[in-house]
Amino acid sequence: MSSDDRRLHGLDLARYLALAGMVLVNFRLAMAVEADGGGVLAGFFHLLEGKASATFVTLAGAGLMLATQRQAWWQASMQTWRRAVFLAVLGLLNLTVFPADILHYYAVYFAVAVLWLRASPRVLLGSMIALATVSFWALLRWDYSQGWNWQTLAYEGLWQWPGAMRNLLFNGFHPVLPWLCFFLLGMLLARLPLSQPRVQRALLLLGLLLMGAGQALQQWGHGTAWQLWLATQPMPPGPAYLLTGAGAACALIATCLWLVRLHPGDWLEPFTAAGRMTLSLYVAHILIGMGVLESLGLLDGNASLSWALMAALLFVMLATAAAWLWSWQFARGPLEAVMRRVAG
Template structure:
């Protein structure tokens, strides 16, 4: 196995772990358990909240940079724009049935990142810092609670033009401010020599230190009047959450790259097909997984946190097996295949007629 292959396998493993974390968090969100679970289970869900989705977004930015690195800039921009439009369509449809959809946000990340695809490192760093700073100022001076019914965790005016844009840019589940910074952080990581063991260890150790620092600072400021803005929870996504998200993503990516390099033929390979079909499986956990739970009455608010855990684990087991079986014939998931066919670019796309 080449170092390049090991690197890609490590990223697919990280995608699988991020997807698994999101399934757990989203099943809990959908079921709204009436009773708490064991302390260790509450701790697990609390730990995963916001970190799995942040890792997912960082991996998206990293993947975009790797996919377009060797492309002619104009072709790369066309590819990005087409993918953004595809994701926007899919995400808007998914938003009709799941208010915490992340895909339509992805579409906007893609659109806003188009000018930065081949930007210099300094420009990318400046853009990421500007997004983070703007987000912090917005949290300080705008009303983050506007549009939210926190008791039911519903966004009351999502389907009005003003409410939709506010949700998309400022105070939704994964708004551009500051989640675009996570996407750009992934694009930064793609500039690193990820195939090197030294880089992998740096990602692992520095990521752990970033996460620990974010947690320590959040505890330090907890007694202050700004505690609600200076926590590590994703709602609202303050600066310490951003630091925690970047640290968690770096640690996960570094760890998975090390696993892929140190144990290239390990049994973890069984997880890779699912890691390559995360878009299909993300939609499946909502349409199929939550659909079944709704049909069986599991979303009536009467279940426990343990029930949410069991439901998520059951879905992940079946999804992993289904992805493995699918991969015996086809390498890409069904939604990924459609997206690739509809968004592929060729030289003729930029060749002037005549």
């Protein structure tokens, strides 16, 4: 296996693990199970919340940069915009079923990221800092709770123009401010020689330092008027969350790259196969996974964290097996193949 193959398989493995984390978080959310208390299981779900999806977005940014780095800017831009349109249509359809859909946000990330396709690492880093600063300013200045019913997680005016824009840009589940920072982080990481051991070690160390900085910032704000804005949970997405989310993404990507480099082999195939078709599996975990939960009456809020964990892990195992079997006959997942046909 060449160094480039190991790099790509490492990113596929990281994408698979990020998706698995999102399935766990989303199943808990759909089952209306509270992750309260100080138990190990509650702490595990809190650890995943927002970090798995941040890693997912970071890997999308890296994937975009890797896919377009050898293309002319105009060709890369047109291809990216076509993918954005495809994701927007798919995401809006998915939003009618699952309010926490991430795909329609992805569409905006892709469309806007064209501006940075040929940006230098310094410009990408500076843009991330600027976006994070503007986002924190917006959190302090505007009403983050506008539109939300926090008991039901319903959003008033979601399908009307002002509410849709506010949700998309400012206070939705994955708003452009500041989630675009994770996408730009992925584009920045794709510029690095990720197959080199020294880069993997440095990236792991950076990830741990960022997570530590986020935790320290949260502790500093605890018990003060800044406590709400300096939490490491994704809503509201303050600076402590950005640090821990970016750190988790860097640490997981580095770990997966390191693991694939040291232990290549057939054992990876089921996981990397699933990692190459995360778009299909993401939609499947909502339409099929949550559909089965609904038919079993498990979305009424009476289940426990243990049930949410078992249901999510069962879906992940079945989805991994299905993706592996699919990969024996097809190079891409169903929705990935459709997107390639539509967008190139």
